[in-house]
Amino acid sequence: MPELPEVEVLRLRLDSLLANKKLVDVDVLKSRVVRPELPKFLKDKIVNCTISKVRRRGKFLWLELKHFQSESAFPLIIHLGMTGRLFIQKNIKSLPKHSAVVFKLNNEYLVFKDPRSFGRVTLDTDCIENLGVDALSSDFTEDALASVIKNTSQSLKARLMNQKKIAGLGNIYSCEVLHKAKISPFIKGSSLCANKLKDLLKAIHVTLHNQVNFGLSLDLDFKGEYKNDGLFYYGTKSTQKNQLQEPFSVYGREGESCRNCESIIMRETQINRSTYFCPECQK
DNA sequence: CGTCATGTTAAGGA
DNA sequence: TTCCTTAACATGAC
Numbered sequence: 682m683p684e685l686p687e688v689e690v691l692r693l694r695l696d697s698l699l700a701n702k703k704l705v706d707v708d709v710l711k712s713r714v715v716r717p718e719l720p721k722f723l724k725d726k727i728v729n730c731t732i733s734k735v736r737r738r739g740k741f742l743w744l745e746l747k748h749f750q751s752e753s754a755f756p757l758i759i760h761l762g763m764t765g766r767l768f769i770q771k772n773i774k775s776l777p778k779h780s781a782v783v784f785k786l787n788n789e790y791l792v793f794k795d796p797r798s799f800g801r802v803t804l805d806t807d808c809i810e811n812l813g814v815d816a817l818s819s820d821f822t823e824d825a826l827a828s829v830i831k832n833t834s835q836s837l838k839a840r841l842m843n844q845k846k847i848a849g850l851g852n853i854y855s856c857e858v859l860h861k862a863k864i865s866p867f868i869k870g871s872s873l874c875a876n877k878l879k880d881l882l883k884a885i886h887v888t889l890h891n892q893v894n895f896g897l898s899l900d901l902d903f904k905g906e907y908k909n910d911g912l913f914y915y916g917t918k919s920t921q922k923n924q925l926q927e928p929f930s931v932y933g934r935e936g937e938s939c940r941n942c943e944s945i946i947m948r949e950t951q952i953n954r955s956t957y958f959c960p961e962c963q964k
Numbered sequence: 965c966g967t968c969a970t971g972t973t974a975a976g977g978a
Numbered sequence: 979t980t981c982c983t984t985a986a987c988a989t990g991a992c
Binding site: 763779796834 | 984
């Protein structure tokens with residue numbers, strides 16, 4: 682589920698559903714997902730806290746918690762990893778397979794499920810303190826982008842995916858953004874001219890905003906099924922006929938033709954991931 | 965059977 | 979020290 686637009690859509694929906702609700706209990710079913718602290722420590726800290734706000738930076742989501750007497754808030758951080766999903770159930774008579782953590786509220790349950798267990802629930806703030814600038818924040822300027830992509834031996838795409846430099850772009854949207862800006866994923870960032878740098882910044886903004894709007898347009902119902910379950914999921918294209926499709930330009934389109942120039946989209950391995958690109962548009 | 969998958973990070977090398 | 983590359987984590991879809 683997990684790049685910036687999907688997490689942002691989830692954040693907006695969760696914020697309206699969870700604000701001012703109280704955490705009554707927590708049940709950790711997959712202890713691997715709660716790390717590095719122990720599940721008991723987590724439970725002791727968060728039970729009886731109230732959720733004041735749901736926040737996000739990059740792909741990290743957190744519930745801002747307050748103890749009933751205390752003024753200060755602290756974050757309960759949730760990262761979805763590759764397969765994490767969050768949804769709300771009225772009861773827990775049947776929990777989905779691979780449920781990892783169940784948060785009990787007064788009249789409902791917030792369920793975190795994660796088959797691959799790459800996701801994480803934690804009180805340890807190291808992971809958000811070391812993040813780079815959020816790709817949708819107003820601090821993500823031309824200067825910020827320039828300082829991230831120059832003075833390195835890494836390829837431009839590797840740089841875009843480095844969360845310590847820019848928070849929010851993953852493999853899908855890094856491919857998409859570079860195609861939109863018509864820039865090769867394999868070049869060094871230092872070789873980008875000023876105009877191309879502007880194109881790239883704009884492509885990042887437009888692509889991410891469009892995807893957030895797309896996600897908000899989906900009809901989600903938080904029932905915890907694979908479809909319409911409260912998650913903006915990139916696999917939605919395989920659901921109902923009247924559902925909008927996520928229109929990727931290059932990602933997952935190896936062998937298909939580029940919509941700009943008709944060339945065949947290629948796939949190559951780069952930093953252990955698949956990079957999809959148009960060899961004509963992105964020279 | 966084999967290959968691929970939206971992500972992070974510990975460990976090792978330069 | 980810092981910066982970079984690789985392998986590993988665990989399960990499912992095709």
